[in-house]
Amino acid sequence: xxxxxxxxxxxxxxxxxxxxxxxxxxxxxxxxxxxxxxxxxxxxxxxxxxxxxxxxxxxxxxxxxxxxxxxxxxxxxxxxxxxxxxxxxxxxxx
Numbered sequence: 420x421x422x423x424x425x426x427x428x429x430x431x432x433x434x435x436x437x438x439x440x441x442x443x444x445x446x447x448x449x450x451x452x453x454x455x456x457x458x459x460x461x462x463x464x465x466x467x468x469x470x471x472x473x474x475x476x477x478x479x480x481x482x483x484x485x486x487x488x489x490x491x492x493x494x495x496x497x498x499x500x501x502x503x504x505x506x507x508x509x510x511x512x513x
Contacts, residue, residue, distance in 0.1 A: 486498055
């Protein structure tokens with residue numbers, strides 16, 4: 420389970436929701452299918468491993484690469500150093 424920061428409002432604005440580029444009061448632009456934005460952060464759940472987090476936030480990325488990227492982005496010494504309730508930054512390039 421992922422706990423997402425204040426991404427919904429940003430997603431609405433970027434995808435043409437109310438006031439967004441394609442929505443009412445927006446700047447115009449082509450209306451097309453919205454691309455879902457990746458969560459900016461996730462909160463580690465009890466018993467959850469970094470490998471499980473990587474699988475949830477980057478299901479199409481090679482797992483080892485996703486784990487390494489999460490470790491770098493969060494300055495983790497090892498994949499086993501997670502604590503329940505810890506907030507992790509999810510790199511945009513995952």
